[in-house]
Amino acid sequence: MKLIKSLTIPLEPQAHNYARQFASEQANPAKGKQVYLNTLAVCGVQTYLKYIGVRSNLADSSCWSKSDRALFNLADLILPNIGRLECRYLLLGEEEVKIPLEAREDRIGYLVVQLEAELKQVELVGFISPKQVDFATEAISISQLQPVENLFQTIEQVQNKLDLRQWLDNIFTSEWQPVETILAGRITRSLANVDLATTVIRGKTVQWRSNNLDREVILVLRITEQSSQAIDLCLQMYPGGNSSYLPAGMLIEIIDQSNLPCMSAQAKDTDDWIQLEFTCQQGEEFQIAMQLDGVSLVEYFSI
Amino acid sequence: MEQELESELIKVIAECRQENLTKRRTSLNRLLMLIQQLPGIYRVSHQDYPEAYNRTLIWVCKNISNFKATTESVAKSLVIWINGYLKWRVRDLYVADNSYDPNRIYPNAKEDLDLIANIADPQISLSLLDTQIAQMQAEKSETIGKAIANHIEQDIDKNLTETFIRKHPQCNCHCLALRLLLAQPPQKISQIARELEVNNQTLYSHWKQKCLPLLQSISQSITHETN
Numbered sequence: 405m406k407l408i409k410s411l412t413i414p415l416e417p418q419a420h421n422y423a424r425q426f427a428s429e430q431a432n433p434a435k436g437k438q439v440y441l442n443t444l445a446v447c448g449v450q451t452y453l454k455y456i457g458v459r460s461n462l463a464d465s466s467c468w469s470k471s472d473r474a475l476f477n478l479a480d481l482i483l484p485n486i487g488r489l490e491c492r493y494l495l496l497g498e499e500e501v502k503i504p505l506e507a508r509e510d511r512i513g514y515l516v517v518q519l520e521a522e523l524k525q526v527e528l529v530g531f532i533s534p535k536q537v538d539f540a541t542e543a544i545s546i547s548q549l550q551p552v553e554n555l556f557q558t559i560e561q562v563q564n565k566l567d568l569r570q571w572l573d574n575i576f577t578s579e580w581q582p583v584e585t586i587l588a589g590r591i592t593r594s595l596a597n598v599d600l601a602t603t604v605i606r607g608k609t610v611q612w613r614s615n616n617l618d619r620e621v622i623l624v625l626r627i628t629e630q631s632s633q634a635i636d637l638c639l640q641m642y643p644g645g646n647s648s649y650l651p652a653g654m655l656i657e658i659i660d661q662s663n664l665p666c667m668s669a670q671a672k673d674t675d676d677w678i679q680l681e682f683t684c685q686q687g688e689e690f691q692i693a694m695q696l697d698g699v700s701l702v703e704y705f706s707i
Numbered sequence: 708m709e710q711e712l713e714s715e716l717i718k719v720i721a722e723c724r725q726e727n728l729t730k731r732r733t734s735l736n737r738l739l740m741l742i743q744q745l746p747g748i749y750r751v752s753h754q755d756y757p758e759a760y761n762r763t764l765i766w767v768c769k770n771i772s773n774f775k776a777t778t779e780s781v782a783k784s785l786v787i788w789i790n791g792y793l794k795w796r797v798r799d800l801y802v803a804d805n806s807y808d809p810n811r812i813y814p815n816a817k818e819d820l821d822l823i824a825n826i827a828d829p830q831i832s833l834s835l836l837d838t839q840i841a842q843m844q845a846e847k848s849e850t851i852g853k854a855i856a857n858h859i860e861q862d863i864d865k866n867l868t869e870t871f872i873r874k875h876p877q878c879n880c881h882c883l884a885l886r887l888l889l890a891q892p893p894q895k896i897s898q899i900a901r902e903l904e905v906n907n908q909t910l911y912s913h914w915k916q917k918c919l920p921l922l923q924s925i926s927q928s929i930t931h932e933t934n
Contacts, residue, residue, distance in 0.1 A: 406708070407708065407711060407712060407715060407740075407741070407744060408740060408744055409740060411736065411739050411740050411743065414756075414760055414761065415757060416755070416757045416758045417754055417757070418758070420831060424831075427840045427843065427844075428840070428843035428844055428846070428847060428850070429851045429852055430840075430844065430850060431850060431853045431855070432844070432853075433837050433840045433841040433844065434891045435852060435891070436841075436843070436852075437837060437840055440836060440840060441836075451761050455735070455764045455765055455768050456732050456736065456768060457768060457769065458732070470851060470930050471851075471923070471927045471930035472923070472926070474926060474930070475855060475888060475922055475923070475926045476888070477893075495833070504893070505896065505914075509915075521832055521834065522832050522833075523831060523832055523833055523836075524757075539896065539907075539911045540896060540897060540907060540911075542895060552736060556728075556729045556733055556736075557729055559729070560729040
């Protein structure tokens with residue numbers, strides 16, 4: 405007999421009370437069943453988050469709004485100051501998690517639970533990163549689910565997002581070094597002749613391991629204040645360590661706050677730098693996603 | 708298995724004491740998996756037992772750093788420690804005027820649960836769900852869901868029909884709402900785009916930027932009227 409490596413959460417009668425009421429408001433039994441099971445999934449996940457000490461706000465979540473749940477297939481749960489977590493359910497025997505069109509954006513992730521026949525408990529099955537989902541993703545196979553613990557890493561990443569406006573006030577975290585230090589002795593591109601009153605340039609070393617190789621690149625970010633509302637950004641990537649070239653195939657993407665990739669660049673065999681330029685408005689958030697050999701790293705920013 | 712459980716518990720409980728929040732949550736997740744396999748956790752057949760059990764696990768996760776083994780077996784000590792709290796929470800269930808969770812969230816601050824919500828029905832199950840929901844819906848003369856679906860289907864003021872992608876009047880919010888929201892199962896964006904000879908991304912952007920706000924405003928005004 406082996407130790408069980410999954411977690412079940414008992415559903416409280418109150419979860420069924422909510423589910424019954426919400427289902428009875430719907431246009432037909434099929435929609436009612438969808439709402440009933442979505443409600444159980446959300447309540448189960450909310451209980452789990454309470455165990456672990458992650459705050460959630462069910463009352464302001466769309467699935468708790470009468471008009472939204474009548475219209476959409478939603479099982480969202482707001483995590484204050486973090487984002488919206490979608491709770492998708494699987495029924496016994498189902499091999500893929502359906503992602504409704506209305507839940508393919510604006511999510512920090514998807515926690516997947518399995519409902520058993522008696523509907524007395526939910527079993528946590530896995531996590532789907534928003535990077536696995538785009539507007540055309542109808543479903544994710546259960547073989548592609550990540551461990552539930554990846555939710556906590558996602559929360560940490562989102563909470564650690566870097567407010568780039570602080571750079572304009574000369575506030576920096578230690579990992580983002582002056583460009584003269586981090587790129588010492590290297591040829592840099594388009595970084596000279598800038599107005600230091602409105603422009604800040606900093607760089608950071610990014611390390612990871614793929615295909616049994618230690619990899620390293622240097623990210624350089626130049627920000628220029630255009631106005632109080634807009635900031636121009638120039639993102640560059642250089643080889644790290646002793647490499648002369650970027651890893652071939654290395655992809656860098658800018659992901660907007662709706663989790664949609666809006667621009668990308670990919671390193672070819674002998675590229676020694678790549679660059680992306682874009683503008684952000686005040687209050688906007690974005691991610692820099694780096695991918696190589698199936699390994700993906702994400703840095704979170706706000707303006 | 709007993710020995711494996713014992714050594715795993717010692718390791719995981721130590722890891723639950725670490726400072727890094729992400730690592731601690733990961734360890735708590737593992738601890739919870741182990742707790743549900745512990746023999747001897749107190750159980751009763753009260754229908755609200757899950758509430759007492761869940762409240763206990765919240766307490767366990769918060770206080771695990773205070774746990775000290777009181778017998779030679781960490782597993783047995785943990786069961787004693789957990790049951791010590793759980794039995795009190797179960798006792799709370801039998802207190803007549805128990806207001807168990809004063810922070811319980813109701814569906815909407817303005818609307819309390821209606822009568823149907825207060826009829827406890829422990830007999831519900833997946834196989835009976837369709838029938839039970841059909842009965843509940845039949846008891847209501849007009850549901851909010853029906854009112855919204857009717858409004859979308861009829862589109863009397865043509866608001867939905869007249870909101871379309873430039874040069875593609877057939878690709879309008881009425882047609883998209885019928886296919887993407889009301890159809891069970893909903894049709895795929897790619898399938899509709901192919902049929903209507905529109906680019907996938909263009910169709911999705913139109914749906915998101917034009918149709919969704921329109922539909923939400925219709926739904927909200929119907930909900931408001933019926934409240």
